[in-house]
Amino acid sequence: MKILYATSEAAPYFKSGGLGDVSRSLPDALSAAGHDVHLMLPLYGTIRDPHRLAETTEETRVPWLSGSVPARFHTHRPASARAPAVFVDQPAFFGHGSPYVGNGADPFDAGRRFAFFCRAVVHYAHAWQPDVIHLNDWTTGLVPLWGHLDGLRTPTVFAIHNLAYQGLFPQALLRQVGIPEAFYRTENGVEFNGMVSFLKAGLALADRLVTVSPTYAREIQTPVYGSGFDGLLRFRQRVLDGILNGIDLDLWNPAADEHIAARYSAATLDAKELNRTALVEASGIDGNGPIFGMVTRLVGQKGIDLVLGAIPGLLASGARLVVLGDGERRYEDAISGAARAYPSRIAAAVRFDDGLARQIYAGADFFLMPSRYEPCGLGQMIAQRYGTPPVARHTGGLVDTITHGQTGFVFDDAAPHAVVGSVAEASSVWRSSSWDALRRRCMKLDWSWARSAALYESVYRLAAGRPTG
Secondary structure (H helix, E strand, O other): OEEEEEOOOEOOOEOOOHHHHHHHHHHHHHHHOOOEEEEEEEOOOOOOOHHHHOOEEEEEEEEEOOEEEEEEEEEEOOOOOOOOEEEEEOHHHHOOOEOOOEOOOOOOHHHHHHHHHHHHHHHHHHHHOOOEEEEEOHHHOOHHHHHHHOOOOOOEEEEEOOOOOOOEEOOOHHHHHOOOHHHOOOOOOOEEOOEEEHHHHHHHHOOEEEEOOHHHHHHOOOOOOOOOOHHHHHHOHHHEEEOOOOOOOOOOOOOOOOOOOOOOOHHHHHHHHHHHHHHHHHHOOOOOOOEEEEEOOEOHHHOHHHHHHHHHHHHHHOOEEEEEOOEOHHHHHHHHHHHHHOOOOEEEEOOOOHHHHHHHHHHOOEEEEOOOOOOOOOHHHHHHHOOOOEEEEOOHHHHHHOOOOOOOEEEOOOOHHHHHHHHHHHHHHOOOOOHHHHHHHHHOOOOOHHHHHHHHHHHHHHHHOOOOO
């Protein structure tokens, strides 16, 4: 199949979170399965010089308002990738500001930016004629709408990575980007709580919907997790699928990772202890109890407040804690303060650091993920790959990837006492006779993209009206 994969971010060009990893790995997995995949994303000003980046460049004019806007499509294929990237180059839209929040002075800036990107995706699809367009989150939500207006018949699959990000803008944006007012307050319109929602456009108008785990697909049909869209998602449940993300098994491989102190596999698990020693030395903790690592965004979704509330109980249990991440200032300050108060028991690095992240995955005894909600989660899969059993809240993709007591530990309540209880349960296994068996079971799990790519292919065939068997 010819698959056009539209996204606002993809490694190695620009990445703010898990979407950037998925948008590189899934297109490559689909290409490896024999599909012709083009990965399409904006050429932000933060991405290197397009003239050095591009292998080919196509001059074009993208329809816009009552006329058109000149743009370029630059095609690039990294040496390590299978699917080529096609960049939409239009400096007036993408050459300034932060990709998602615009220039800070204009509340419509990010809306215009991604409305134009969606229009460019439709324009490219008219020429390339893919069998299906795979869309990702609110930044691509207007593609089905523009496709309708521009007469594009290509089916669309809209992927929900996190329903909380909704692409909300004042109604006046419609006039600025040329969307008829008739698309505002209709059954399948873009209005949501008095605002224009790019996310709603994708949810209401795409041919099929998919999200990043089976459990999250069920959760978002409930008021607790639906972010106001649970009614619409229940209405569209027949076209909604949940498919787990995967991880790149070559990128995340303790037997070949050059960033860790000692390489190891399930057959050479003793070498993992050298990574533990290296983590103790790097973090400054004493290492006299089980080490719980966190590589996370310091935001409420990730349950960092639960960990902060659990610190007295964690210290009483003998646990050690190593945290890497950045996010909201209040959480950065709180975890840094805890590390200063208990320097031999708690370590905190408030930054993004890929090398240290890998040291934590390899050197920690357990990996802590107390998320309030987690559409899929990649951290727990990476930790399992490194033989570091996750301790996580029973939600979203964490439900689908962790079997309690067999490949990690899960707890139900979003409360500090539940974190303490689950940490205590995990600690009881630490260095016991069942410890190595637990870690080896984790390392044998298959979270490769090949499995997920085959499921996506089935969804694409359903969208395109093709046989799936």
